[in-house]
Amino acid sequence: MNWTEYQNAAERTVPSSQGRSSRLSNFALGLCGEAGEAGELVKKHLFHGAELDVERLRKELGDVLWYVATLATTAGLQLEDVAAGNIEKLRARYPDGFTAAASAARMDEAAPQPAPKATDERPTWDLVIEAARRLYLLNGAPELRSAAGEKVIERMRARDRAGREKYGTPHQAGNGRDHHRDLLEEVLDGACYATAAAVIDDEALRSLYSYVQQQLLHCALLLEAGGSWRDVRRG
Structure with missing residues (x-):
């Protein structure tokens, strides 16, 4: 029996009076209930010392499958497509087979971030520009402060304008987005870009990009560590 045949056969026992x-x-709800009964059999085997009733487990799994099939039919889905899509997703997620490391690193199902909303906080780019000016006054040669520093600040202003044009509001704290996640993802992207930029013949630039890459990777480690960042620093 293939998926389509099973799905059609399962539909035969659905009450015809039920609406969508x-x-x-x-x-x-039936799917949840039958899955719970299958789990209960395993729980009693593992924690209560009972023999695993494989025949009953087979029947409970059959009930689970019936509810999966009828739910798919109600939603306009074909079980064959559901099964194939699941395998395709797993192959993309774990091309070399499942490993704990691959599972921990998986990010493909992260919930999408909402569009930023306006708040009463000062625009973030204003704060960043102020911080940059303070930093450039305390560090670096005068020619760097006057030339490269101003170019960096102008790039910040351009980013600010682009963000306001795209979202209709300046970037602000508390705008509904997960700032920690945004930061970590941008740092990781930066490390990727620095690695690509380092593939260059100019030795000085290659050294610069490699240094930036290392600093960004360290920042990513600190961000991922979260509350344990002090231990990471000490390490």
Whole structure:
């Protein structure tokens, strides 16, 4: 029996009087209930000392499959497509097979960030520019402060303008986005760009890009460590 044959056969035992809303609620809740019964058998085996009733487990899994099939039919999905899509997703996620490291590093299902909203906080780029001016006054040769420093600040202003044009509001703290996640992802992107830029014949620039890459990778480590960042620094 293939997926399509099973799905059609399962539909034969669905009450014809049920509407779509009733079907969705019935099958979704039934799926949870049958999965719970299968889990209960395993729990009793592992924690209560009972023999694993494989035949009953087979029947409970069959009930789970029935609810999966009827729920898919109600939603207009084909079980064959559901199964194939699941395998395709897993192959993309774990091309070399499952490993704990690959699972921990997986980011492909992170919830999308919302568009920023306006708040009462000062625009972030204003604060960054102020911090940059203080930093450049305390560090670097005078020619760097007057030339490169002003170029950096002008790039900040351009980024600010681009953000306001795209989102209709300046970047501000508390704008509804996860700032820590944004920061970590941008740092990782920066490390990637620095690595690519380092593939260059100019030895001085190659050394510069490699240094930036190392600093960004260290920043990523600190950000990932979160509350344990002091231990990372000491290490």
